[in-house]
Amino acid sequence: MKRILAVTALCVWASSGLAQTADPAADARAAAERLSRASELLDSAESARNRVKALSETVRAYEDGLQAMREGLRRAAIREQTLSRELQSREDEVAQFLGVLMGMGGTPAPVLLLHPSGPVGTARSGMIMAEVAPALDARAQDLRDKLEEVTVLRALQQSAANKLQDGLTGAQQARTALSQAIADRTDLPRRFNEDRVKTALLIASTETLEGFASGLSQIAVDEVPGSLPGISGRKGQLPMPVQGSILRRAGESDAAGISRPGIVLATRPNALVTTPAAATVRYRGPLLDYGNVIILEPQAGILVVLAGLDVVYGDIGQVLPGGSPVGLMGGPETGNDVLYTGDGAETGARQTETLYVELRENNTPVDPLEWFMTDKDN
Template sequence: MSTSLRATVLTVSRVLAVGALLAAAPASAQEGDADIPLPVPNPERLTLGLTDEDKQDLGADEARALYKQHERQLDRIQGERVNVEETVSATEAERARLNERLLEVARKSADSENRLTALEEEMAKLREEEAAIRKQLRDQHREIGDLLAVMQRMGREPPPVMVTQREDALRMVRSGMLLNSFFPALKSRADSLAARLSELTRVLTEKQQRAEQLAAEKEELERLRTKTRDLIAEKRQRLKQQRARLDALDRAAERHAAAITDLGQLLKTLDKEVAARTGLGEYEEQLQSGEIVELKPRAKKAAFVQPGRMKPAVPFAQAKGLLMLPASGPIVRDFGEQDDLGIESKGVSIETRARAQVVSPADGWVSYAGEFRSYGQLLIINAGGGYHILLAGMEEIYVRRGQFVLSGEPVASMGEASASESRSGREARPSLYVEFRKNEKPIDPKPWWASELAKG
């Protein structure tokens, strides 16, 4: 290549390089932000049209300028990488804080529901005691009335003042004997009446106090429920980045639920899809490879304290004696117990308060959330290792398929009342059905409940 031609090519190449730099930078940067490094989509265009020999002919100033430009781009890329890493760390920390707040509110809501139930039971006892006292007062009122009626008759026919005949003496003796028996009896009845009236006053005062406590506790529970809904809404907002994946799982689950009638077949089908799209697949591989080792009892309890975890704190098989009941209330039908038709229960039924919160008993991935056959609203949580938790009877489910939930995290809420009458004789209450499965077969959940709960 001749010297003149090389010079021409070099000049044109420099113009093209400058043009590439200007085209890659926004207008604002071209006007006055030259020191701010901006990304270049195609860095190779900086030396467009130059051969290796031509590149060597670049002057020191041009080479230095190109070097500085590349250096700024590398600095910017590194800065962006740091920002992304910081954003990821901040997101994980925020998720942990949000989970921690949600678990704390769930615990407070459960305590509030338990206090409300205890207060309502105390109120029921006080009402019964009040009714019994009022009945006793009515009975004593009648007895005193009878005594007073006899004394009034005696007043209308008083004994003679002077004894003139034998009959007069007998009448005086009888009157004295009657008065001698009536007055102590009347005093005893009057004392008893005063005592019962005092007892009634105490009961009414205590009843009023309990009513005030009950109203305050109901207000507190409603506040906690509102806070729970707000936290769940916030968590849903933060899960939007996973929306496409969750939507795909939703559509797949709905298709399968419509076509499948057997629950075991549904579990198999959904588990494959959830494992492919979430961390469940990797967790199952870790379980099978033996990467997850047996933890000591103290370490198991400590593992549940980490709110930012994205896989189970403890393998489900190792969590015996550590899990909480998903709702507050008595177990009204246990595993294996027969119902009115003689059919053995494959799970447990918990009588809850109206609108009670339902929490996940264990860590796991939501395999299914929605209507399914006779179960109504059904929530299936895959805890890994072939274990599933089924929850049914709720009115509203908060979580979505594919979502990872923590032990104690609110996942649903109950309705107002159950169609069946409560065993305790109270007004009908909602009933939550809980079933544990291992390799698709129902198992007794009692060994998994925390010891103080299993006794009930």
């Protein structure tokens, strides 16, 4: 009877397996390496000839690395929780299997090899055991692998907080260095000088963004004639000014029922905002209820309005190269990311900031998505 029970238990246990998934631990380690490379970029940026460009790339590298680290850790936590639950759900089955093995171990080998029905039954049970043994070995190895993976994932999550904190600190250092490099920059050309009095009068007399945009030419003094090369040929190909996702499209109402002709992008705190193309800075500073605003002119008759920044870079009248930093989003200066705990909680640094993007042609708003590239990340 013990022989029969043992064969039955082994067949059931060997035929059942846990689902296989990708390796989230490897993704988290790769993200950690990206953060390490970002740290190396920060060190080399200090001596770079174009420090603004180098530091901009460093900030973006930190942003990419931190996002990859958060996602890798989130997947690692989910994987660890899934494995733990599956292993826990099989505790009774494994205990029963071990009990059968212990019972078999207490039976003398000659008796164990015999079957109650005689030689034919003994031969049949031996054939069954021969078929079950390879599957049993594979099942046992699978169990050992998953127990080892749980151990690795738990150790990975324990060490992740320090790595994330180092990344956050490095990113903040890169942003600070970038702000200083921009303040020290003196090599950008100017298309015009600002008449501060006229700027103040325009702001005071303006009630709408349309009215303000129509009066921007009044604040320019000694403007160089002509225009930049322009972006007409790049329609639909301009990069988004910030990494994020589309929260509201043009014309969609917000919670207060207010609709605007631009789009709203949800971004992470302190995200770097860049100009999508070479452009003249027409205005920068607070405006109406938009918060901090920068208005860029990539070509005559086209304005790109970016609103909701915490820090704004650039001076009115300057010509910025494409991809130049124009500001940072708001958010805490530093802070610990909250790791995924396995109960559905978010991994920290969610997209809590919003950037408003409006594009105007001849002072008429158009859908910005006609000009910008969008993909699964935007």
